[in-house]
Amino acid sequence: MTSAADDHGAVLLERAAAHAAQGESAWRAGAWTDAAGAQRQALDLVAGTLGECVQTAIVAQNLAVTFKHLGRFDEAERLYRRALTIAEQAGHHRLIASICHNLGGLAHARGESPRGVPWARRSVSIRERLADDAIALAADRGALAGLLLDSGDVDEAVELLHAARQTFDEHGDELEVAIVDGNLAAAELRRGALNDAEAYARSALARKEAALGSSSPELAVTLTTLGTIRRQQGAPSGAVQLHQRALALLRPEAEADHPLVRAIEDNLAIAEAETTDVSPLNPKIRGVPMFDLQLRDRPHDRSAEMFRRIIVAVAVAVLAALVVAPGGTANAAQPGPSGDVIRTWNNLAFDTARQTIASDATAARLYAMVDVAMFDAVNGLAQHPRQYALVPPKNSSDGDPTAAAATAAHDVLVALYPTRAETYNAQLDHDLATVESPGQSKHGQAWGSQVAAVVVQDRLDDGSSSTETQPAGAGSGQFRSRWDSHNRHLQPFAISDPEIYVDAGPPALDSPEYAAAFNDVKAVGSNAPDPAASATFGYWKLSGGTNQPPGAWLQVAQTVSAARDLSLEDTARLFALESMALADTVAPTNETKHKYRYWRPETAIHEADPNTNSDTIPDPTWTGRAPIAGTPEHFSGHSSFSGAGAEILARFFCTDAIAFTLVSDSGGGVERSFPSFSSAAAEAGRSRVLGGQHFEFSNQAGLTAGRLIADEVIDTALQPVGHAVGTCPG
Numbered sequence: 009m010t011s012a013a014d015d016h017g018a019v020l021l022e023r024a025a026a027h028a029a030q031g032e033s034a035w036r037a038g039a040w041t042d043a044a045g046a047q048r049q050a051l052d053l054v055a056g057t058l059g060e061c062v063q064t065a066i067v068a069q070n071l072a073v074t075f076k077h078l079g080r081f082d083e084a085e086r087l088y089r090r091a092l093t094i095a096e097q098a099g100h101h102r103l104i105a106s107i108c109h110n111l112g113g114l115a116h117a118r119g120e121s122p123r124g125v126p127w128a129r130r131s132v133s134i135r136e137r138l139a140d141d142a143i144a145l146a147a148d149r150g151a152l153a154g155l156l157l158d159s160g161d162v163d164e165a166v167e168l169l170h171a172a173r174q175t176f177d178e179h180g181d182e183l184e185v186a187i188v189d190g191n192l193a194a195a196e197l198r199r200g201a202l203n204d205a206e207a208y209a210r211s212a213l214a215r216k217e218a219a220l221g222s223s224s225p226e227l228a229v230t231l232t233t234l235g236t237i238r239r240q241q242g243a244p245s246g247a248v249q250l251h252q253r254a255l256a257l258l259r260p261e262a263e264a265d266h267p268l269v270r271a272i273e274d275n276l277a278i279a280e281a282e283t284t285d286v287s288p289l290n291p292k293i294r295g296v297p298m299f300d301l302q303l304r305d306r307p308h309d310r311s312a313e314m315f316r317r318i319i320v321a322v323a324v325a326v327l328a329a330l331v332v333a334p335g336g337t338a339n340a341a342q343p344g345p346s347g348d349v350i351r352t353w354n355n356l357a358f359d360t361a362r363q364t365i366a367s368d369a370t371a372a373r374l375y376a377m378v379d380v381a382m383f384d385a386v387n388g389l390a391q392h393p394r395q396y397a398l399v400p401p402k403n404s405s406d407g408d409p410t411a412a413a414a415t416a417a418h419d420v421l422v423a424l425y426p427t428r429a430e431t432y433n434a435q436l437d438h439d440l441a442t443v444e445s446p447g448q449s450k451h452g453q454a455w456g457s458q459v460a461a462v463v464v465q466d467r468l469d470d471g472s473s474s475t476e477t478q479p480a481g482a483g484s485g486q487f488r489s490r491w492d493s494h495n496r497h498l499q500p501f502a503i504s505d506p507e508i509y510v511d512a513g514p515p516a517l518d519s520p521e522y523a524a525a526f527n528d529v530k531a532v533g534s535n536a537p538d539p540a541a542s543a544t545f546g547y548w549k550l551s552g553g554t555n556q557p558p559g560a561w562l563q564v565a566q567t568v569s570a571a572r573d574l575s576l577e578d579t580a581r582l583f584a585l586e587s588m589a590l591a592d593t594v595a596p597t598n599e600t601k602h603k604y605r606y607w608r609p610e611t612a613i614h615e616a617d618p619n620t621n622s623d624t625i626p627d628p629t630w631t632g633r634a635p636i637a638g639t640p641e642h643f644s645g646h647s648s649f650s651g652a653g654a655e656i657l658a659r660f661f662c663t664d665a666i667a668f669t670l671v672s673d674s675g676g677g678v679e680r681s682f683p684s685f686s687s688a689a690a691e692a693g694r695s696r697v698l699g700g701q702h703f704e705f706s707n708q709a710g711l712t713a714g715r716l717i718a719d720e721v722i723d724t725a726l727q728p729v730g731h732a733v734g735t736c737p738g
Contacts, residue, residue, distance in 0.1 A: 020053050020056070020057045021053070021054070021057055021058075023049075023053055024049075024050045024053035024054045024057070024067075025050075027046045027047070027049040027050035027053065028046070028047070028050040028067065028070075030042075030046040031043045031044075031045075031046035031047040031050060031070070031074075034046060035074065036220075038220075038221075038223060038224045038225045038226070038257075038261060039261065040074055040077050040078050040225070040261040040262070041078065041261060043074050044071065044074045044075060044078060047067065047070055047071040047074055048071060050067050050071075051064070051067045051068055051071055054067050055067075055068075060090075060093075060094050061094065061098070062094060062095065062098050062100055062103065064091075064094060065090070065091035065092075065094035065095050065098075065100075065103060065107075066091070066103065068087045068088075068090050068091040068094075069087065069088060069091040069103075069106065069107055069110065071087055072084040072085075072087035072088045072091070072110065072114075073110060075087065076110070076113065076114050076117055077225075077261070077262070078261065078262055078263055078266070079117075079262050079263035079265065079266030079267070079268075079269075080263065081114060081117065081118055084114055085111075085114060088107055088110055088111050088114065091103070091107050092104065092107045092108070092111070093664070095107060096658065096659065096662070096663075096664075097662070097663045097664065097665070099662050101134050101137075101138060102134075102138065102141070102144075104134060105130075105131045105134040105135050105138075105144070105148065106131075106144075108127045108128070108130045108131035108134070109127070109128065109131040109147070109148050109151050111124070111127040112124035112125070112127035112128035112131065112151055112152070112155055113151060115127065115155070116154065116155055116158060117267065117268070118267070119267055120512060121154075121155045121158035121159050122155075122159045122507075122508055123508070123509075123511070123512075123716075124155045125152070125155050125156065125159060125508055126508055126509070126716045126717075126719065126720050127716075127719075128148065128151050128152035128155050129152060129504075129720065129723070129724070130719050130720065130723045131148045131151070131152075132145070132148045132149055132152055133723040133724055134723065135148050137727065137728075142175055142179070143175065143176070143179055143181060143184070145175075146171070146172040146175035146176055146184070147172070147184060147187075149168045149169075149171060149172045150168065150169060150172040150184070150187060150188050150191065152165075152168060153165040153166070153168035153169045153172070153191055154191050154194075156168070157191060157194055157195055157198065162195055162198055162199065165191070165195060166192070166195050169188050169191055169192050169195065170192075172184075172188050173185060173188040173189070173192070176188060182215050182218065182219055183215065183216070183219040183220070185211075185215055186211070186212045186213075186215035186216045186219065186230075187212070189208045189209070189211045189212035189215065190208070190209065190212035190229065190230050190233060192208040193205045193206070193208035193209035193212060193230075193233050193234075193237070194233060196208060197233070197236065197237055197240075202237055202240055202241050205237050206234070206237050206238070206241070209230060209233050209234040209237055210234065212230045212233075213227065213230045213231065213234060216230060223257065224257070225257045225258045225260075225261045225262070227254070227257055228254040228255075228257050228258040228268065228272065229254075229268065231250045231251070231253050231254035231257070232250065232251055232254045232271070232272045232275055234250050235247040235248075235249075235250030235251045235254070235275060235276075235279065236275055238250060239275075239278065239279045239282065244279045244280075244282035244283045245283050247275075247279035247282075248276065248279045248280055248283060251272055251275050251276035251279060252276065254272050255269070255272050255273065255276065258272065345409055345410050345575070345576040346573070346575070346576060346579075347569055347570070347574050347575065347576050347578070347579025347580065348570075349382075349410050349413050349414050349439055349576065350379075350382055350413060350569075350576070350579045350580050350583050351566045351569070351570065351579070352414075352435065352439070353378060353382065353413070353414065353417035353418075353421075353435070354375065354378065354379070354562055354566065354583060355566075356417070356421065356431070356432065356435060357374055357375050357378045357417075357421065357559075358555040358559045358562075358563075359431075360374065360421065360424075360425055360428060361374060361375075361554075361555050361556060361559060362553055362554060362555055362673070363428075364425065365552045365553055366552075366556065367494075367552070367556070368550075368556040368557055368558060368594075368645060368649070369472075369494060369495045369498070369594045369598070370472070371555065371556040371558050371559055372556070372558040372587070372590045372591040372593075372594055372649070373467070373470075373472055373498070373591055373594070374424065375558055375559065375562060375587040375590065375591070376501050376584075376587040376588050376590070376591035377420050377424070377463055377464070377467055378417050378420050378421065378587075379580075379583040379584045379586070379587040379588075380397045380398060380463055380501065380584050380587070380588065381416035381417060381419075381420045381456075381459050381460045381463040382413040382416050382417050382580050382583070382584070383396075383397055383580040383581060383583070383584035383726065384396050384397050384398055384399040384416070384459045384462075384463070385399075385409070385412035385413050385415070385416035385452075385455060385456045385459045385460075385580075386409045386412060386413050386576055386577055386580040387401060387577070387580070387581075387726075388400070388401040388402045388412070388455060388459065389401075389402060389405045389406075389407050389408075389409045389412055389452070389455065390405065390409075390577055391405060392728075392729075393729065394581070394726050394727060394728055394729055395725065395726050395727045395728075395729055396726075397501070397502075397584060397588070397725065397726065398459075398462055398463055398466055399458070399459045399462045399463070402455060406448070406451050407448060407451035407452035407454070407455045408443045408445065408448040408449050408451070408452035409452065409576055409577075410439065410442065410443055410452070410576065411439070411440055411443050411448070411449045411450075411452030411453050411456065412452035412453070412455045412456035412459070413456065413576070413580065414435075414436055414439035414440065414456065415436065415452065415453045415455075415456030415457055415460070416456035416457070416459045416460045416463075417460075418432050418433070418435070418436040418456075418460075419456065419457050419460030419461070419464075420460045420463055420464060423460070423464045424464075440453070467499070470498060470499035471495065471497040471498045471499050471595075472494075472495060472498055474494070474495075474497060475492050475493070475494055476492070476493040476496070476602070477490060477491070477492050477493070478490070478491055478492075478493050478602060478605060481605050481607070484517055484607075484615065484617060484620065485514075485517055485606060485607055485612075486605055486606075486607055487605045487606060487607050487608065487611075487639075487640040487641065488607065488611055489636075489638065491638055491639055491640070493598060493601070493602045493639075494598065495594050495595060495598050496595055496598035496599040496601075496602050497595065497599075498591075498594050498595040498598075500592050500595065501587075501588040501591050501592055502588040502589070502592055502720070502721040502724065502725040503592045503717055503720050503721060504720070504724075506592070506595035506596045506599060507596075507599070508596075509593075509596035509713045509716060509717055510596055510599050510600045510603060511600060511643060511709045511712075511713060513600075513603070513604050513606075513642065514604060514606050514641075514642045514703070514705060514706065515705060517617075517620050517621055517624075518620050518621045519621075520623070521705060522621065522624070522703075522705075523621050523623035523624050524704075525703040525704045525705050526609075526612060526613070526616065526621075526623075526624045526703070527623065527624070528697065528703075528704050529609045529613075529632075529697050529700060529702070529703055529704070530609070530613050530627070530630065532697060532698055533609060533632050533633055533697055533698055533699060533700030533701070534630055534631065534632065534633065534700060535631050535632060535633050535700070541633065541698040542633060542698075543678070544691060544694070544695050544698055545633055545634065545695045545696075545698045545699040546674055546675065546676065547672050547674065547675035547678065547680060547695070548560075548646065548672065548674070548675075548691070548692045548695040548696075549634070549674040549695075549699070550646075550672060550673055550674050551674065553673075554672075554673030554674050555673050557590075557645075557646050557649040557650065557653075557692070558587070558590040558591070558649055558653070559673070560653075560670065560672050560673070560692075561586065561590060561649065561650070561652075561653025561654070561657075562583065562586060562587060562590075562653075563670060563672075564653065564657060564668060564670055564685070564688070565582055565583060565586050565657060567668050567669070567670065568657065568661065568666060568668055569582055569583075571668075572661075581726055582656075582660055584725075584726060585656050585660065585721055585722055585725065585726060586653060586656045586657065586660075588721055588725060589652040589653070589655070589656045589714075589717055589718040589721040589722070590649055590652055590653055592652070592717050592721065593645070593648040593649055593651075593652050593713065593714050593717055594645075596648070596713055596717070597643065597645045597648045597710065597713070598645075600642060600643055600709075600713075601639055601640040601641075601642065601643075602640070604640065604642045605640045606640050606641045606642040606706075607640075607641060608632075608636045608637065608640075608641045608701065608702075609632060609641070609700055609701070609702070609703060610630065610631060610632050610636050610700060611636070612624075613626065613627050613630045614626060614627070614628050614630065631700070632699060632700020632701065633698065633699045633700045634699040634700060634701055637701055641701075641702060641703065641706055642703075642706045642709065643702075643706040643707075643709035643710040643713065644693060644696050644701075644702045644706045644707050644709075644710035645710065646692060646693065646695070646696050646710070647689075647692070647693035647696065647702075647706070647707045647708075647709075647710025647711045647714065648710040648711070648713045648714040648717075649692075649714060650688070650689035650692040650693050650710075650711065650714060651689055651693070651710060651711035651712065651713065651714025651715040651717075651718070652714035652715065652717050652718040652721075653685075653689065653714070653718075654685035654686050654688060654689035654714075654715075655685075655714065655715040655718035655719060655722075656718045656721065656722055657685045658684075658685045658686065659718065659719070659722045660722065664684045664685050664686050665683065665684050666684065666685065667681065667682065667683050667684070668681070668682060668688075669681045669682075670682070670688070689711060689714075690711075693707040693708075693710060693711050694707060
């Protein structure tokens, strides 16, 4: 028997189902604005009835798809990220893959395809591990190919597209074949093979018209691609007709400033100029190739039938069944050796960073080398080894893993800091004394030394010792000091390409976004008395003589892993993932600083020009809570470390909502408590604004880069081999 509350919830979900059906029908008819209105009502009803559960995430994602097509990109991104948070907490990997696919498509729509590549690679990685949906995997590979095309990597893109097309042909999915053919048309256009490009484009158009009808606005991309091809073939009149048809289909539904609308308008103007023998303003213009590509969004369970399935169950029970408990599957105590040896040697690495006054980048590299060595040493003796970081597993499990881990860490530290060998030797002797079997200890030590030697050799010429001097800038927006740029070419530990994470740069000085951030740091980051702001800045300052921001995030890993009594294998993997992600933020952060050489807030406030931006008023007496740092401002390194550190922990434990306490090295012994990893990252990033060191847009850019780097690391590194993936990465 159900209660009145249950009956009321069922009624609300029936209404949600009706709105979802209405939205689906409007979408299929190309009436995107109407679809958005219906989907918004469905989302409000589902979220209000069931809370932040998987069903809410599905509806939110479908509305985000519509907003993206309408050109309402910021709203779309907020909804995608809301859905992604829910899906990650629930360990719903298929939904995570779908959202990542769409976030890649959103980056493409914004004209930021290189920033979409990590999202697409994450989606492909998840699908490959699940290995249960060939169509979805092919679609994700096709989306990755589109982003790679727009980023200039044509060869890899074409290879992915042909593989995807074969899968779709085998399964008879005509619309997906159309999407691939549209992208192949773009690829051949880039190569200058106009006849092949035209054949693919016409195939794509015919298949889309058959599947969607001749009035669907989704034909617009294919039409303008074909128009660009026809113009380059010497038929501008035909190109004009194709671009005009594309605009006629798109304009009634898309926002007036939608980038696709503007791109088609530009292509139309070029073609019209050629029909009248009037050269375009720029004779090198060949069209707007960014929008030749097509990335089909992946709505997850768009059918309103989803709601009818939900109504059968009591809402509270549905929610309880879908949400993974904090800590995920990694909460239970694990048999076998404990992870204490991993935490102990990390503490020794922290002490080394403190006593050698290591920079944040040097500390991050140190921690990653130690933790990678310990992981490969432990993993090499495991019964079911995972992918290794640098050293393949042994052919047998002969050897004690604790002895192997301790020896690997010891040998790395001695190689890097030989004058501190006495300290490391004493700890190794202590750890080896706890191993019961002398024979197993001996084999473990030998294996650990072998692993450490490979790790040290691999990092000998990793770019950590290179220095480039960048001269002082001049003029508005420029960092005014000469500075030595270190580590911008640091060899990654896990990510494929650091350049992917170099962002699009700070906003223009005359923009409202810049003015808002300028006035924000001017108000909260000055040295005026503010005990709370000073305490927060000081807590996260973590400068020379501390274990630096990477060490603080590894401290969090220590606390949480010890509380959950993780096994030695799981602890080693957690610390390797965490430290690799932290170290892999170094190169993108420094490359971004070098590329934009952006001024710090104090200089900006002293030299603000109201003629450039009337909302930025100079104050030549303003000083920040901390002195001007010695590197350019954009983006914040503290923030990129924090984004990466928090994201690895949330992904590993399958939930962000794990409470913990931390005593930071620069907090004066004060213990702070946080309800989640992301809340700590948000405070750490914001502390740089409170210190007058950074603008908020650079904080957010750093946090975003760190999260994306962490996602690539945890999705591609140290994966299971030969056995099934669990419900969550941790």
